[in-house]
Amino acid sequence: MLKVHLPDGSVKEYSHRVRPLDIAAEIGPRLAKATMAAQVDGRLIGADGLLPEDGELSLRLLTKKDSESLDVMRHSCAHVMARAVMRLFPGTQLAFGPTIDNGFYYDFQLEHKLSEEDFPKIEAEMAKIVKADEPFERVELAHDNARQLFAELGQTLKVEHLEDGLKDESQVSFYRQGEFIDLCRGPHIPSPGAIGACKLLSVAGAYWKSDSSKQQLQRLYGTAWFEKKELDDYLLRVEEAKRRDHRVLGRQLELFMIEPNVGSGLVFWLPKGAVVRRELENFLYGELIRRGYHPVYTPVIGNVRLYETSGHFPYYKDAQFPPIEMEDGDRYLLRPMNCPHHITIYQSKPRSYRDLPLRLAEFGHVHRFEQSGELNGMTRVRGFTQDDAHIFCTEDQVADEFRGCIEMTQLVLQTLGLDDYRVRLGFRDPASDKYVGNPETWDKAEAALTQVCGELDLPNVRIERGEAAFYGPKADFVVTDCIGREWQLGTVQLDYNLPGKQRFGLEYIGPDNAPHQPAMIHRAPFGSFERFVGVLIEHFAGAFPLWLAPEQVRVMVVSQKVEDYGRQVQKRLAEAGLRVTGDYRAEKIGAKIRDAQLELIPYMFVLGGREAEEGKVAVRDRLQGDMGAIPVEEAIAKLQTEIREKTIRHVVKGSAGLGHKTEANAY
RNA sequence: GCUAGCGUAGCUCAAUCGGCAGAGCAGCUGAUUUGUAAUCAGCAGGUUGUGGGUUCAAGUCCCUCCGCUAGCUCCA
Numbered sequence: 109m110l111k112v113h114l115p116d117g118s119v120k121e122y123s124h125r126v127r128p129l130d131i132a133a134e135i136g137p138r139l140a141k142a143t144m145a146a147q148v149d150g151r152l153i154g155a156d157g158l159l160p161e162d163g164e165l166s167l168r169l170l171t172k173k174d175s176e177s178l179d180v181m182r183h184s185c186a187h188v189m190a191r192a193v194m195r196l197f198p199g200t201q202l203a204f205g206p207t208i209d210n211g212f213y214y215d216f217q218l219e220h221k222l223s224e225e226d227f228p229k230i231e232a233e234m235a236k237i238v239k240a241d242e243p244f245e246r247v248e249l250a251h252d253n254a255r256q257l258f259a260e261l262g263q264t265l266k267v268e269h270l271e272d273g274l275k276d277e278s279q280v281s282f283y284r285q286g287e288f289i290d291l292c293r294g295p296h297i298p299s300p301g302a303i304g305a306c307k308l309l310s311v312a313g314a315y316w317k318s319d320s321s322k323q324q325l326q327r328l329y330g331t332a333w334f335e336k337k338e339l340d341d342y343l344l345r346v347e348e349a350k351r352r353d354h355r356v357l358g359r360q361l362e363l364f365m366i367e368p369n370v371g372s373g374l375v376f377w378l379p380k381g382a383v384v385r386r387e388l389e390n391f392l393y394g395e396l397i398r399r400g401y402h403p404v405y406t407p408v409i410g411n412v413r414l415y416e417t418s419g420h421f422p423y424y425k426d427a428q429f430p431p432i433e434m435e436d437g438d439r440y441l442l443r444p445m446n447c448p449h450h451i452t453i454y455q456s457k458p459r460s461y462r463d464l465p466l467r468l469a470e471f472g473h474v475h476r477f478e479q480s481g482e483l484n485g486m487t488r489v490r491g492f493t494q495d496d497a498h499i500f501c502t503e504d505q506v507a508d509e510f511r512g513c514i515e516m517t518q519l520v521l522q523t524l525g526l527d528d529y530r531v532r533l534g535f536r537d538p539a540s541d542k543y544v545g546n547p548e549t550w551d552k553a554e555a556a557l558t559q560v561c562g563e564l565d566l567p568n569v570r571i572e573r574g575e576a577a578f579y580g581p582k583a584d585f586v587v588t589d590c591i592g593r594e595w596q597l598g599t600v601q602l603d604y605n606l607p608g609k610q611r612f613g614l615e616y617i618g619p620d621n622a623p624h625q626p627a628m629i630h631r632a633p634f635g636s637f638e639r640f641v642g643v644l645i646e647h648f649a650g651a652f653p654l655w656l657a658p659e660q661v662r663v664m665v666v667s668q669k670v671e672d673y674g675r676q677v678q679k680r681l682a683e684a685g686l687r688v689t690g691d692y693r694a695e696k697i698g699a700k701i702r703d704a705q706l707e708l709i710p711y712m713f714v715l716g717g718r719e720a721e722e723g724k725v726a727v728r729d730r731l732q733g734d735m736g737a738i739p740v741e742e743a744i745a746k747l748q749t750e751i752r753e754k755t756i757r758h759v760v761k762g763s764a765g766l767g768h769k770t771e772a773n774a775y
Numbered sequence: 776g777c778u779a780g781c782g783u784a785g786c787u788c789a790a791u792c793g794g795c796a797g798a799g800c801a802g803c804u805g806a807u808u809u810g811u812a813a814u815c816a817g818c819a820g821g822u823u824g825u826g827g828g829u830u831c832a833a834g835u836c837c838c839u840c841c842g843c844u845a846g847c848u849c850c851a
Contacts, residue, residue: 213846221778221779222779223779223780224779224780309845310779310780310845310846311778311779311780311845311846312778312779312780312845312846312847313777313778313779313846313847313848314778314846314847314848315777315778315847315848318847318848319848320776320777320847320848320849321848324777324778324847325778325847326778326779327778327846327847329845329846359786360786368824368841368842368843369842372842372843418851419851420851423851424850424851426776426849427849427850427851444851445851447851474851476850476851478849478850479776479777479848479849479850480776480842481776481777481778481846481847481848481849482776482848482849482850483843484844488850577851578851579851596850601851630851664811666808666809666810666811667808667809667810668808668809669808669809694806694807694808694809694814695808695809695813695814696807696808696809696810696813696814697809697810697811698809698810698811698812698813698814699809699812699813699814700811700812701811701812701813702811702812702813703812703813704812705812706812712811714810714811716809716810717810718810726810726811728811733811734810734811
């Protein structure tokens, strides 16, 4: 006897084996038709999944209205796409085809080079399959039989996966739809007729089992929705996201440029971008001084020996610009990190426990030779400036110092309205030989980090093995941008290894008059100015809050007759410390306003004969339009308050994935 | 680095089958003196990423290199 609890509180009992679909049919034929999948005690299963004979369970029938159904349908759509590709290109080998945010992909191995020109053909074939609406049938087979089946079908990648990843499974499942059979855990929707609208998005290379030493496959990306309108909305959102791409806005708004004749991945900060950066630097410097950091400046190159000691050179040789070879045999490296230089300052004189914690801060420019395919606007470059600092402290001070770093990072993100982020605790992978130091030291560092993070109110903390730096574990702040990409920005890293005897052998004299080894914390709340500003441009869609805006207010005159008054007001605003320009062209006021709106200037002061007579300015707000005329000094005070308070007047509503990103910044 | 696609004026893009490189915006000059998102007219702007090849003829076809884009791999 099986007891089934339904969400409405009702309970049904069965003495025979039933499937969710049977239960749906019992409730009503419309529901049976609408059922896409089911949830049993919170676990997703297919509508045709046989429920146990005895016991008690809670069942939810999932229809198109339930968000869980969307993923199930998209996975089915991946099968439909694979079936279409196999029909069009016989001999296609199937790899993996999972669901991702807003869509799905499928990896294939085939002779034909897929390109966007093939998309219409594939989509047409998919449409036929959807229209035919043949059911997805789940079949379970013993491991050996499955292996034999896929060997006969010539699906060698699937056979390899059965022998490798699934070698311990005694029984495996696959799904059949017409002539198409695929090894698959499921679940699927009952039949593809429910796929309302789907579209192929792109094709790209991907390595078999994510291993760059293995063969490269062709990956087709697609998206699918229950309703055509949802697909259209999604495509609109993608377009909107493209418009706020920091590379596009960076050029339009003259914030930065990258000139291939100088070098890939090397950033030029143009005057307007430099203003944004300088404001951020000033903000950070204020915080650093308040928190007892000492700013330092150190060389941007150094003898290779230094980086051999730190380990950076041997570990990241291929990702660095090659050393400069001198005639006397010395070799100098463009520094890839600032820590060895700050360590050198620490070592420059004997240190007492009374000096600790010692916090050395530097906006240090570093160079790394990133692979060409990794370069991306400001977010992945070959020369960048870290808002770096290194804290040298005693064992007892580690927790407090670490907490201080996390809090400063949170303050920074909060100040800029970046609240869509998660914290990744990067720990070592015990199986890897990438890490320096002994396991006990690592365990100590990881335990300290876990404890501190546990005490703080951090969102979405997740431990990821294998994500540590080679010298220590870290807490990375990973921010999601407007098109659903994640960027590692701030980082706080705990290091017992570089100060250790095997590396730099740092010491301080303790109260017991004996030498001790200090601990080190590496931290950067922004990560790098380049990447941070890149993400910030997308976050604000180029419309910075007043305190960051390159141009805060533009004075514009209705006619050149009031130019003198305009210049007077402009001068007064500049004296008050505002970043101001004036538009005195022989243009109509509408044209001047339009230009300023497109340049995303937060405030416009419109001046005509009336304002000149009364000593006022007509304030036009970029977001709200005409605010009416007020005295000049009142307008200045209003803007100064907004600057001082770092007000954010419009925030992108962050959420995971492009599908949920909604347009928020009107511009 | 790998796979695929793409490189035309400062920007966004056009150029039929291989047949005289073109438009809008921006820029410059002149006229206009304007009240809350584009006034009008004129002028100028190019070694079609680079080097080679095929052809009577190449922006267009082929090869090399460089760069960019998407994804993969990597990220101290």
